[in-house]
Amino acid sequence: MTRLAFIGGGNMARSLIGGLLKTGVAPATVSVAEPLAEARQTLGREFGIACYAENRLAAAEAEVIVLAVKPQIMPAIHAELRDTLQRNRPLLISIAAGVRLDQLERWFGSGLPIVRCMPNTPALIGAGATGLCANSRVSPAQKAQAQHILDAAGITRWIDDEALMDTVTALSGSGPAYFFALVEALEAAAVAQGLPRDTARALAAQTCLGAGRMLVEGGEDPALLRQRVTSPNGTTQAALESFAADGLPHIVARAVHAATRRGAELANELDKLS
Numbered sequence: 140m141t142r143l144a145f146i147g148g149g150n151m152a153r154s155l156i157g158g159l160l161k162t163g164v165a166p167a168t169v170s171v172a173e174p175l176a177e178a179r180q181t182l183g184r185e186f187g188i189a190c191y192a193e194n195r196l197a198a199a200e201a202e203v204i205v206l207a208v209k210p211q212i213m214p215a216i217h218a219e220l221r222d223t224l225q226r227n228r229p230l231l232i233s234i235a236a237g238v239r240l241d242q243l244e245r246w247f248g249s250g251l252p253i254v255r256c257m258p259n260t261p262a263l264i265g266a267g268a269t270g271l272c273a274n275s276r277v278s279p280a281q282k283a284q285a286q287h288i289l290d291a292a293g294i295t296r297w298i299d300d301e302a303l304m305d306t307v308t309a310l311s312g313s314g315p316a317y318f319f320a321l322v323e324a325l326e327a328a329a330v331a332q333g334l335p336r337d338t339a340r341a342l343a344a345q346t347c348l349g350a351g352r353m354l355v356e357g358g359e360d361p362a363l364l365r366q367r368v369t370s371p372n373g374t375t376q377a378a379l380e381s382f383a384a385d386g387l388p389h390i391v392a393r394a395v396h397a398a399t400r401r402g403a404e405l406a407n408e409l410d411k412l413s
């Protein structure tokens with residue numbers, strides 16, 4: 140069984156570890172490094188995996204290492220891990236937003252097989268969406284290993300052009316927050332018209348789930364699904380005309396552009412730090 144280590148035991152690591160264990164991966168093959176004692180205790184209790192305060196200890200025996208720390212932490216951990224990585228030459232998988240393959244190669248040592256990926260928080264319930272991109276050192280078997288880890292959390296798509304990873308981040312990495320914001324806005328609008336908050340929340344959230352399931356399970360074009368809801372001269376048409384008048388596609392395009400640009404900025408900021 141492949142030995143797997145997570146560096147950083149926060150939200151995303153927890154989501155990915157939970158998904159993997161559900162697929163039958165043995166807890167004894169997974170370790171995590173996490174500086175916060177309380178988080179270590181929770182991870183150990185919840186998953187029965189080995190938890191370490193020191194990155195080097197968690198990484199020592201691993202064939203695959205998942206870097207699950209905030210982008211700004213990356214330059215700080217390379218000094219601790221570089222020797223171990225150069226000696227063992229594991230597959231390195233980074234989930235950090237913005238951080239480029241060439242930066243990871245520079246920090247952790249050239250010649251390492253590295254996969255940069257971008258999962259999202261629905262990974263916690265097995266409904267994640269992940270884009271992955273590999274450097275030229277990653278073998279077909281290692282690609283399959285990386286895909287197996289992320290498949291446990293939902294769907295995966297390989298992205299050949301790394302420049303598009305910031306777009307993936309802006310689309311599906313940050314994307315859950317856009318849908319939560321829409322549900323918040325729908326709820327607020329309905330409450331303003333007098334609907335009780337819990338009723339508004341339940342109806343808005345279930346509508347989000349229902350629309351999502353129709354998209355994923357039916358596989359039909361969203362435009363077609365939209366048209367089926369929209370009776371000529373009915374209520375939906377009134378709402379969609381209001382969205383169009385307010386420039387919804389433009390608003391969304393600007394938001395995705397802002398997130399994409401922020402991904403590139405994060406990487407540039409790290410270049411200045413390291």
Ligand SMILES: NC(=O)C1=CN([C@@H]2O[C@H](COP(=O)(O)OP(=O)(O)OC[C@H]3O[C@@H](n4cnc5c(N)ncnc54)[C@H](O)[C@@H]3O)[C@@H](O)[C@H]2O)C=CC1
Pocket residue numbers: 146147148149150151152172173174175178194207208209210212215216234235236257258259260312313
């Ligand atoms: N939250 C999200 O929706 C997504 C986040 N990401 C990426 O995943 C990465 C982790 O994000 P989250 O899990 O949300 O953050 P988080 O803050 O929940 O987890 C990061 C963990 O790293 C630990 N840590 C801090 N310094 C450390 C060090 N020197 N060595 C080892 N561990 C250390 C922290 O104590 C924390 O538990 C980020 O790079 C983020 O860009 C990727 C996809 C989605």
Ligand SMILES: O=C(O)[C@@H]1CCC=N1
Pocket residue numbers: 236308312313
């Ligand atoms: O907001 C962020 O930077 C991270 C990356 C994608 C989702 N959360």
